[in-house]
Every structure is written in structure tokens, then in C-alpha cells.
Amino acid sequence: MSKTGQTARGVFWNWIALGFGFAVTFFLSPFIVHRLGVVAYGVWGLVVAMTSYMGLLDLGLRGAVIRFVARSHALGDHAESGRAVSGALWLRQWVSLAAILFSVVFAFLINRLFAIPLETQTAAKWAIILGGTSVATTLYFGVFGGALSALHRFDLISELSIAQTILRASGVVFVLKNGFGILGLAVWELAVVLVINLVQLWLCFRSYPELRISLKQPEKTIMKAFAGYSIWVFLVHIFGQVIYYTDNLVVGAFVSVAAVTFYSIGGSLIEYLRTVVSSLTSTFMPLASNYEASGKLDMLRLLLKQGTRIAILVALPIQVALFFRGETFIRLWMGEQYGQVSGRVLQILLLSQVFTVANSTSINIVFGLAKHKRFAIMLAGEAVANFTISIILARRIGIYGVAIGTVIPSLFTQVILWPRYISQVVGVPVLKYMLESWVRPALTVIPFGIACFLVERHWPVTRLYNFFLQIIAILPLYLLTVVVSFRRDLTEILQGRWKWLPRMSATPKPGGI
Numbered sequence: 001m002s003k004t005g006q007t008a009r010g011v012f013w014n015w016i017a018l019g020f021g022f023a024v025t026f027f028l029s030p031f032i033v034h035r036l037g038v039v040a041y042g043v044w045g046l047v048v049a050m051t052s053y054m055g056l057l058d059l060g061l062r063g064a065v066i067r068f069v070a071r072s073h074a075l076g077d078h079a080e081s082g083r084a085v086s087g088a089l090w091l092r093q094w095v096s097l098a099a100i101l102f103s104v105v106f107a108f109l110i111n112r113l114f115a116i117p118l119e120t121q122t123a124a125k126w127a128i129i130l131g132g133t134s135v136a137t138t139l140y141f142g143v144f145g146g147a148l149s150a151l152h153r154f155d156l157i158s159e160l161s162i163a164q165t166i167l168r169a170s171g172v173v174f175v176l177k178n179g180f181g182i183l184g185l186a187v188w189e190l191a192v193v194l195v196i197n198l199v200q201l202w203l204c205f206r207s208y209p210e211l212r213i214s215l216k217q218p219e220k221t222i223m224k225a226f227a228g229y230s231i232w233v234f235l236v237h238i239f240g241q242v243i244y245y246t247d248n249l250v251v252g253a254f255v256s257v258a259a260v261t262f263y264s265i266g267g268s269l270i271e272y273l274r275t276v277v278s279s280l281t282s283t284f285m286p287l288a289s290n291y292e293a294s295g296k297l298d299m300l301r302l303l304l305k306q307g308t309r310i311a312i313l314v315a316l317p318i319q320v321a322l323f324f325r326g327e328t329f330i331r332l333w334m335g336e337q338y339g340q341v342s343g344r345v346l347q348i349l350l351l352s353q354v355f356t357v358a359n360s361t362s363i364n365i366v367f368g369l370a371k372h373k374r375f376a377i378m379l380a381g382e383a384v385a386n387f388t389i390s391i392i393l394a395r396r397i398g399i400y401g402v403a404i405g406t407v408i409p410s411l412f413t414q415v416i417l418w419p420r421y422i423s424q425v426v427g428v429p430v431l432k433y434m435l436e437s438w439v440r441p442a443l444t445v446i447p448f449g450i451a452c453f454l455v456e457r458h459w460p461v462t463r464l465y466n467f468f469l470q471i472i473a474i475l476p477l478y479l480l481t482v483v484v485s486f487r488r489d490l491t492e493i494l495q496g497r498w499k500w501l502p503r504m505s506a507t508p509k510p511g512g513i
Contacts, residue, residue: 017158017165017279022272024169029268030334033261035176042252042260043120044127044182049248050106051131053241054099058139061088061095063233063285063367065146070286070368071293073150078210081147086213088143093215096136103132114252123183130186134193141197144204147211150286156203160196167192232376233367239379243386243410244271247402250387254394255402263399265330265338266345269322270353277315281307281360288368300365301426307361308437315357316445317478321471323350324452332464341399348403352410358438359414362422371425378413378421385409444485448478 033041068084107125110116116124148157171192175184205211251263284307291300322329327343334342366372386409393401419438423430451474461467 017161020162021165024165038258038261042257045248045260045264046252047127052245054135057095057099062146066150067289069147069150070289074290074293082212092140096140099132099136103129127182127186130190134190137193144201147204153207164196232373235376239383242383250390250402251399255398259399262341266342270349277311277357277360281364285364285368288365305437309441311361312441320445320449321452325456345403352407355414359418378417382409382413444481
């Protein structure tokens with residue numbers, strides 16, 4: 001199977017896993033909130049936010065493994081693949097130990113940094129330590145997940161994701177029904193992580209039997225190659241963590257622990273949307289590396305155009321529906337008391353998320369080409385501005401200020417800086433890129449957006465299933481506009497001459513997008 005065929009298959013399996021995960025989360029989230037209560041759920045949100053920072057100890061190694069193994073495998077150099085994986089494992093063993101040590105430090109800090117209720121302080125400490133151990137396990141075995149991604153085995157990764165979702169969800173129900181609280185959740189999460197990562201290890205060697213690894217200290221050349229690529233990935237992860245995952249900590253520190261629940265409900269929908277798009281665009285990173293290694297630069301430009309269009313066409317109707325109808329959805333989904341506040345947080349965050357999604361394809365291409373240094377510098381400025389503005393506005397207008405502080409610098413980065421940079425990297429005019437890849441697919445959502453606004457205003461609902469029926473009723477309007485706008489592309493699909501991703505044998509116009 002060709003690389004693009006494997007990528008298409010990987011996207012399909014990613015969406016299967018994602019759809020299953022969303023379905024489980026959709027039904028499970030209200031159960032968790034109501035079983036734990038507003039305060040305890042806020043504490044759990046802080047625990048998750050603090051342990052997520054340990055993921056920064058990845059140091060960009062997973063991305064390096066994907067790039068180096070993808071290139072080496074494409075060239076048939078399996079020994080080089082083995083050296084890359086071995087070097088990453090050697091580094092990750094020390095990183096994993098550091099994650100556990102950091103979790104112990106965070107455990108002693110949590111009650112000093114936040115007003116944690118006395119009855120949950122001990123559980124919060126141990127939950128952080130167990131969460132740090134889960135992160136350490138994921139970091140170490142994540143090297144093998146990176147190798148699977150480099151081989152375009154997203155089907156196996158998705159199957160593991162489905163299995164992990166099933167195990168996690170069944171355990172959560174058991175834990176909370178029996179009153180074990182947040183400590184029980186942390187114990188079960190660690191057990192699931194251990195099982196899934198051992199299976200991932202086995203699948204990696206089954207999929208790549210030529211792979212040979214050594215746990216000895218790697219050669220200096222490998223370390224130097226990792227440093228050149230990973231340091232900037234590491235910085236991207238640090239600044240991305242500040243941008244996307246510091247909000248709950250700011251709310252907890254400058255508003256209240258209970259307010260974290262209201263903010264995290266609105267923010268969680270943004271995170272789900274980001275996951276939807278990532279399941280598609282993350283498959284483009286090894287594909288971009290493959291095109292670069294093969295010298296297929298025109299295919300790279302075609303990937304940028306088509307990938308960006310698809311990301312926008314998939315995400316934009318969801319974003320529009322949530323913008324106009326998010327408050328109603330949250331009220332019916334989580335409860336009346338969460339609708340207005342969490343819905344407004346969601347609405348504010350969506351203002352910049354639209355453009356973040358539009359750039360998701362190009363960001364993965366830049367990682368695949370190892371041109372991400374400039375991206376790290378952009379995110380550094382955005383992270384500092386985000387953190388500063390969020391704290392200032394949190395003191396003045398509460399959780400809405402935190403959301404606004406996230407949106408303002410994001411809009412500047414995503415709309416002004418990034419399109420110019422990606423156009424330089426792939427060699428296309430920025431205006432042509434934005435018109436072809438951004439504006440054209442964005443116009444298709446206008447009739448659907450008007451319909452969402454009118455339905456929200458004139459067709460109130462009191463049941464969640466009625467809400468979904470309304471969305472289903474007006475969705476054909478969006479599909480119709482997509483068909484009209486992209487009828488030539490769809491005709492080629494029906495005729496079997498085009499597969500929405502650029503084929504290795506395609507012949508786009510030289511230098512065109």
C-alpha cells in the first residue's frame with residue numbers, strides 16, 4: 001500500500017477511535033461531574049492540569065522519532081531507525097524518572113498553591129504522584145508509539161486508543177459508583193496506562209521486525225541529531241502547554257477552585273475539537289517527511305492546500321454550531337447551572353480556535369520538514385502574552401478574562417504571523433494560499449451558520465436528543481453548499497481519479513498550490 005493510502009486508512013481509523021472516544025466521553029462526563037461534585041471535580045481538574053505539565057518532559061523526542069524513522073524507513077535504512085529508537089529510549093528512561101520526582105514535588109505544592117478543601121488534600125497529593133507515574137510510563141513507551149506513527153500504522157494506534165477508552169470508562173464507572181473518588185480514578189488510570197503501553201511495545205516489533213534496539217548510551221551523532229530537532233519541539237510543547245493548559249491553573253489561583261469546573265467544561269469542548277482535527281492532520285507529518293526525502297515538493301504544496309481545506313471543512317460546522325448553540329448544548333448536556341457561564345467561555349475561545357484549526361495542517365507539515373524553529377519563537381511570544389493578559393483580566397472580570405487573555409495573542413499569531421511563514425516554507429504566495437485554502441472552504445459554512453442562529457433563536461428545545469435532531473435537520477444545508485463549491489473535486493472522487501489526499505503519482509502544476 002502507498003504512503004498516501006496508508007495515511008488515508010490511518011485517518012479513517014483515527015476518526016473511528018475518536019468518534020468512539022467522544023461518544024464515551026459525552027455520556028461519561030456528566031456522570032463524573034455529578035458524582036464528584038463541583039468542588040471535587042475542580043480539584044480533579046487541577047490535578048490533571050498539573051500532571052499534564054509533566055508531558056513537557058517528552059522534550060520533543062516523539063516528534064524526532066517520527067521524523068527520523070519515517071525518513072530511514074523510506075530509504076530502507078533499518079539500522080538507522082534502530083539507532084534513533086534506541087537513543088530515544090535511553091533518554092526517556094531518565095526523563096521518566098524525572099517525571100516521577102516532579103510529581104512528588106507537585107504533590108507537596110498543590111495545597112500551598114490552591115485553596116484545596118481539607119477533606120480532599122490527601123487524595124489530591126496521591127493522585128498527582130500516581131498521575132506522574134502514568135505520565136512517566138507513557139513517556140517511556142511512547143517511543144514505540146512514535147515508531148508506529150512513522151510507519152503510518154495509525155490503525156493500530158487507533159485500536160489501542162479504543163481499547164484504552166473502554167478500559168478507562170469501565171473503571172471510572174466502577175470507581176465512582178463505589179465512592180473511591182479522585183484517588184481511585186488515578187489508580188485506575190495508571191493500571192490502564194501500563195496495560196496499553198505493554199501492548200503497544202509488542203505491536204511495534206510485530207509491525208517493524210527489522211527494528212533492533214539497544215539500551216546502551218547512544219552515539220554522539222544521534223544525540224546531536226536529536227538535539228537539533230527536539231530542542232525546538234520541546235520549546236513548542238512548553239509554550240503550547242502555557243497557551244492551552246494553564247487556563248485552569250489561572251482560574252484556580254485567581255478566581256476559585258469551583259470556577260475551574262465551569263471553565264473546564266467550556267474548554268473541554270475546545271480540546272475535543274482540537275483532537276478531532278489532530279486525528280486528521282497529525283498523519284500529515286510523516287507524509288511530509290516522506291515527500292521531502294523523495295524530493296516531491298509539488299506534492300508537498302498539494303498536501304498543504306488539500307489538507308488545510310479538509311481540516312476547515314470538517315471543523316468549521318462544529319465550531320459554528322457551538323458558537324451559536326453552545327450554551328444550549330452545555331445546559332442540556334451538563335446541567336442548567338453550567339449553561340450560561342461555560343457557554344460564554346466556549347464562545348470566547350472559539351474566536352481564535354477557528355484560525356488554529358485552519359493552520360493545523362501546515363503546522364504538522366512544518367514539523368515533518370524540521371522547519372519548526374520559527375514556530376517555537378512565535379509561540380514563545382504568544383505564551384507570555386497569554387499568561388500575562390489572562391492574569392490581569394482574571395482579577396478584573398473573572399473566568400471570562402482568562403478566556404479573552406487566551407484569544408487575543410492567539411489571533412495575532414494564527415492570522416498575522418503563521419500564514420506568512422508557511423507560505424515561505426513551501427514556496428507559495430500567501431494571498432493565493434489563504435484564498436484557496438482558507439477563504440473558499442470557509443464560505444461554505446455561511447448558510448449553515450445563519451440556520452444555526454435562527455434555530456437557536458426561534459426553536460427552543462428541552463431535550464438533548466431534540467437538539468441533535470435540529471442539527472441533523474439543518475446539516476444538509478451545509479453539505480449542499482460544500483457540493484456546490486467543490487463539485488469538480490467531488491466529481492473526481494466519484495470517478496475514482498482523486499482520493500482527497502495527494503497521491504504519490506499525481507502530477508500537480510509545478511510551483512502551484
